[in-house]
Amino acid sequence: MTTLPRIDRDRLPALLEAMPKAELHIHIEGSLEPELMFRLAERNGVALPYPSVEALRAAYAFKDLQSFLDIYYAGASVLRTEQDFHDMAWAYLVKAAQEHVVRAEIFFDPQTHTARGVEMGTVVAGLSGALERARRELGVSCDLILCFLRHLSEEDAFQTLEQALPYRDRFIGVGLDSSERGHPPEKFARVFARCRELGLHLVAHAGEEGPPEYIRSALDVLHVERIDHGVRCVEDPALVRRLAEQRVPLTVCPLSNVKLCVFSRMEDHNLGQLLARGLVATVNSDDPAYFGGYLNQNFQACFEALPLDATHAWQLASHSFEASFADAADKRRWHERLAETFEQFA
Numbered sequence: 360m361t362t363l364p365r366i367d368r369d370r371l372p373a374l375l376e377a378m379p380k381a382e383l384h385i386h387i388e389g390s391l392e393p394e395l396m397f398r399l400a401e402r403n404g405v406a407l408p409y410p411s412v413e414a415l416r417a418a419y420a421f422k423d424l425q426s427f428l429d430i431y432y433a434g435a436s437v438l439r440t441e442q443d444f445h446d447m448a449w450a451y452l453v454k455a456a457q458e459h460v461v462r463a464e465i466f467f468d469p470q471t472h473t474a475r476g477v478e479m480g481t482v483v484a485g486l487s488g489a490l491e492r493a494r495r496e497l498g499v500s501c502d503l504i505l506c507f508l509r510h511l512s513e514e515d516a517f518q519t520l521e522q523a524l525p526y527r528d529r530f531i532g533v534g535l536d537s538s539e540r541g542h543p544p545e546k547f548a549r550v551f552a553r554c555r556e557l558g559l560h561l562v563a564h565a566g567e568e569g570p571p572e573y574i575r576s577a578l579d580v581l582h583v584e585r586i587d588h589g590v591r592c593v594e595d596p597a598l599v600r601r602l603a604e605q606r607v608p609l610t611v612c613p614l615s616n617v618k619l620c621v622f623s624r625m626e627d628h629n630l631g632q633l634l635a636r637g638l639v640a641t642v643n644s645d646d647p648a649y650f651g652g653y654l655n656q657n658f659q660a661c662f663e664a665l666p667l668d669a670t671h672a673w674q675l676a677s678h679s680f681e682a683s684f685a686d687a688a689d690k691r692r693w694h695e696r697l698a699e700t701f702e703q704f705a
């Protein structure tokens with residue numbers, strides 16, 4: 360639409376809930392809620408280093424990315440069977456459908472599981488089974504993106520790719536996550552080149568805790584199509600101009616950024632600044648079970664703390680469709696639904 364309908368400020372929270380949107384930065388292992396974690400621990404006879412759900416939640420006071428990752432990997436240890444992976448992904452997808460997520464591009468970390476002796480096939484079958492069911496029963500468009508853990512070696516990433524290739528039709532791309540500092544994109548240049556030859560979509564975490572140079576090398580060395588996080592791009596004005604001109608999407612995760620102290624308060628978050636500079640910024644939940652909220656809570660928290668209005672809501676939803684790897688017909692359909700939702704709130 361050319362002009363947006365006028366929407367009163369007090370209707371903004373309801374609009375944010377109701378508008379269709381895509382989620383492009385969600386680690387499925389980070390959607391494992393403490394309640395499900397304890398259920399799976401019991402089912403599989405795994406001992407957790409926390410006596411109760413409450414004690415586990417109390418441990419979610421992170422001071423940086425690493426302190427979070429330590430608990431995150433401990434939590435993933437309860438995942439053993441195909442059913443476990445299915446149950447975790449299904450729980451997320453049900454929640455996503457309730458939040459009017461029409462498209463979800465879901466990260467998974469196979470190395471977290473294969474290193475514990477869980478077969479790649481078990482992980483992929485459980486997750487992709489849940490996605491198939493969500494397409495059918497919930498009408499959510501969804502796909503998997505396999506992430507390499509950057510604190511491990513490139514050789515390990517190559518082995519992981521090799522193990523995943525028999526399931527090539529079950530994932531649409533690869534990403535790069537885990538500890539950013541000290542693990543620049545260059546470390547994975549060859550494995551990303553191979554994935555590119557295989558026709559996989561490419562994304563990478565960069566510029567969350569790492570410097571703007573990591574964003575540049577993710578683009579120039581890895582040839583990624585999207586930057587996950589990328590909020591530190593603002594330290595480099597030439598890079599910001601390039602990201603805007605080339606319409607490179609940033610998958611921003613506001614609650615995660617505050618929880619991991621990338622910004623000390625939501626009021627300090629640069630989401631508004633990124634939009635003002637013409638960047639294709641989107642809002643995402645990252646690891647919702649750990650960071651205090653799913654996608655809609657991320658939207659609400661940003662709009663409460665920052666000077667954002669309905670125009671920004673439109674931009675963010677619209678960017679999420681543009682930045683997704685869905686086909687053009689789906690994107691058009693979601694844009695139409697977005698326009699209809701805005702008309703309803705005018």
Ligand SMILES: [Zn+2]
Pocket residue numbers: 384386536564587645
């Ligand atoms: Zn992430």
